[in-house]
Amino acid sequence: xxxxxxxxxxxxxxxxxxxxxxxxxxxxxxxxxxxxxxxxxxxxxxxxxxxxxxxxxxxxxxxxxxxxxxxxxxxxxxxxxxxxxxxxxxxxxxxxxxxxxxxxxxxxxxxxxxxxxxxxxxxxxxxxxxxxxxxxxxxxxxxxxxxxxxxxxxxxxxxxxxxxxxxxxxxxxxxxxxxxxxxxxxxxxxxxxxxxxxxxxxxxxxxxxxxxxxxxxxxxxxxxxxxxxxxxxxxxxxxxxxxxxxxxxxxxxxxxxxxxxxxxxxx
Amino acid sequence: xxxxxxxxxxxxxxxxxxxxxxxxxxxxxxxxxxxxxxxxxxxxxxxxxxxxxxxxxxxxxxxxxxxxxxxxxxxxxxxxxxxxxxxxxxxxxxxxxxxxxxxxxxxxxxxxxxxxxxxxxxxxxxxxxxxxxxxxxxxxxxxxxxxxxxxxxxxxxxxxxxxxxxxxxxxxxxxxxxxxxxxxxxxxxxxxxxxxxxxxxxxxxxxxxxxxxxxxxxxxxxxxxxxxxxxxxxxxxxxxxxxxxxxxxxxxxxxxxxxxxxxxxx
Numbered sequence: 231x232x233x234x235x236x237x238x239x240x241x242x243x244x245x246x247x248x249x250x251x252x253x254x255x256x257x258x259x260x261x262x263x264x265x266x267x268x269x270x271x272x273x274x275x276x277x278x279x280x281x282x283x284x285x286x287x288x289x290x291x292x293x294x295x296x297x298x299x300x301x302x303x304x305x306x307x308x309x310x311x312x313x314x315x316x317x318x319x320x321x322x323x324x325x326x327x328x329x330x331x332x333x334x335x336x337x338x339x340x341x342x343x344x345x346x347x348x349x350x351x352x353x354x355x356x357x358x359x360x361x362x363x364x365x366x367x368x369x370x371x372x373x374x375x376x377x378x379x380x381x382x383x384x385x386x387x388x389x390x391x392x393x394x395x396x397x398x399x400x401x402x403x404x405x406x407x408x409x410x411x412x413x414x415x416x417x418x419x420x421x422x423x424x425x426x427x428x429x430x431x432x433x434x435x436x437x438x439x440x441x442x443x444x445x446x447x448x449x450x451x452x453x454x455x456x457x458x459x460x461x462x463x464x465x466x467x468x469x470x471x472x473x474x475x476x477x478x479x480x481x482x483x484x485x486x487x488x489x490x491x492x493x494x495x496x497x
Numbered sequence: 498x499x500x501x502x503x504x505x506x507x508x509x510x511x512x513x514x515x516x517x518x519x520x521x522x523x524x525x526x527x528x529x530x531x532x533x534x535x536x537x538x539x540x541x542x543x544x545x546x547x548x549x550x551x552x553x554x555x556x557x558x559x560x561x562x563x564x565x566x567x568x569x570x571x572x573x574x575x576x577x578x579x580x581x582x583x584x585x586x587x588x589x590x591x592x593x594x595x596x597x598x599x600x601x602x603x604x605x606x607x608x609x610x611x612x613x614x615x616x617x618x619x620x621x622x623x624x625x626x627x628x629x630x631x632x633x634x635x636x637x638x639x640x641x642x643x644x645x646x647x648x649x650x651x652x653x654x655x656x657x658x659x660x661x662x663x664x665x666x667x668x669x670x671x672x673x674x675x676x677x678x679x680x681x682x683x684x685x686x687x688x689x690x691x692x693x694x695x696x697x698x699x700x701x702x703x704x705x706x707x708x709x710x711x712x713x714x715x716x717x718x719x720x721x722x723x724x725x726x727x728x729x730x731x732x733x734x735x736x737x738x739x740x741x742x743x744x745x746x747x748x749x750x751x752x753x754x755x756x757x758x759x760x761x762x763x
Contacts, residue, residue, distance in 0.1 A: 237581065237670070238581060238589070239581065240577045240584070241578060241582055241585045243574060243577060243578070244574055244575070244577060244578025244579075244582070244637075244641070245593050247574060247633075247637070251612065252596055252599050252600055253596060254615060255608075255611030255614060258611060258614040258615055258618065259607070259610065259611050262614060311507060311508060314504045314507060314508060324749075329512060332741065332745060334691075335691055335741045335744075336519075336738055337694060337695055337712060338695055338712075339711070339712045339716050339719075340715055340734045341518075345518045346719065347518070348517060348518035348522075350533065369518075372514075426604055427605070429604065430604040430605060430606045431698075432606075433697050433698070447698075450607075451606065454610055454613060454702070460610075464610070467606070467611075474602060474604060
């Protein structure tokens with residue numbers, strides 16, 4: 231082979247693809263968000279339309295509420311599981327962890343359908359729309375919380391805990407003063423992997439909330455579907471991008487390269 | 498003792514939560530009843546119906562093919578890109594890294610509509626090409642993110658040594674760098690396949706009308722009350738679950754063996 235190239239030139243095809251299909255499409259959203267659908271001129275009208283409408287505002291609030299609730303519940307379930315797994319002397323720790331994250335590989339629509347059939351069987355499907363939606367979100371995203379927590383907890387230096395005990399700390403103090411702060415990176419990356427998708431995964435809220443629960447993702451989908459208002463849809467998408475940006479500033483999601491990747495490291 | 502019991506109880510509760518719906522679905526895939534919960538005797542009826550359902554079989558084939566096409570493209574483009582980023586100057590690498598992170602951080606619905614907008618601007622019809630691009634966009638960053646850590650772990654002198662020994666740059670890349678980062682490439686490929694198979698939102702916004710993946714087909718079937726295909730989907734879920742269990746177990750044993758082999762050789 232007499233291919234002559236420099237190694238850094240290899241960045242070109244990749245960057246070209248990303249500019250063409252990631253950056254430019256985002257600029258399209260910005261353009262549409264600030265464009266008046268009827269006149270084609272510049273406007274803030276789409277944002278006004280969104281923020282002055284009580285239905286869409288309540289959708290935004292409900293989405294954030296569902297996302298917070300899901301994230302908290304996921305954390306409360308995932309933390310003890312990850313903690314026990316990481317600390318235990320089980321010989322087959324890896325197998326157990328595998329059992330907990332295995333569902334990640336099953337198509338999520340099929341998994342949600344399984345939960346829907348189960349809720350139908352126990353007679354809950356038609357009764358508790360909000361509960362079912364949150365349950366579905368927790369069901370879908372739990373592995374994404376367990377995995378980063380387990381990874382940080384297993385890496386933790388165990389002698390620190392012994393040191394805390396030697397210095398007179400009881401189990402509770404040791405947990406709150408040593409283990410919890412040290413597992414913070416895992417908690418943060420778990421939150422990033424659960425919070426944002428929960429705000430927008432309308433497949434779950436549609437399937438389990440039976441159309442009674444509208445989240446922000448559904449609102450955008452409607453704008454591109456039945457409501458046919460791409461301008462408003464793009465404006466809402468920009469609002470969403472803004473929320474993502476803010477939450478990234480809080481969680482430092484821009485910094486961590488390895489943990490931030492959804493599901494990276496599971497193979 | 499009590500502590501241990503509590504530990505087991507928590508783990509058991511977690512597993513019960515995760516597996517009860519799946520387990521029920523598998524059990525009731527062996528009875529022909531329409532609604533889940535009524536047992537009408539053991540049979541393989543649903544499986545026979547599923548395999549005779551040309552539509553679902555076609556959709557399964559299309560879904561797998563799409564995942565493979567998209568993942569192969571992502572893996573090639575992503576590996577080349579990762580090597581490029583790794584050897585680029587700081588500014589160029591930083592710019593590429595920012596672009597890599599956009600689809601990872603971004604909400605899927607935003608990625609989906611952004612693609613819908615540009616395809617609408619270029620051509621009115623969504624095609625298989627737009628769908629393929631959509632899947633490459635959501636999988637490509639993960640390939641890059643899987644390969645870059647392997648490049649960082651690699652001994653930088655290896656490439657130089659190959660050049661000193663008379664290898665051309667491209668030969669050094671293929672014979673020295675590529676084998677070193679192969680585990681990252683494989684992991685990226687597997688991740689890409691999983692993400693593509695799992696996707697609903699980007700698929701829904703980029704697919705041509707009439708084309709369905711498992712995700713879009715199941716989602717649309719659920720919305721129709723008493724859809725005739727729903728019981729068959731139980732059988733499909735059971736099969737997919739079985740395949741995944743087998744694949745995960747096989748990959749894990751292979752991984753362990755490789756690790757042991759490496760330990761012995763080191």
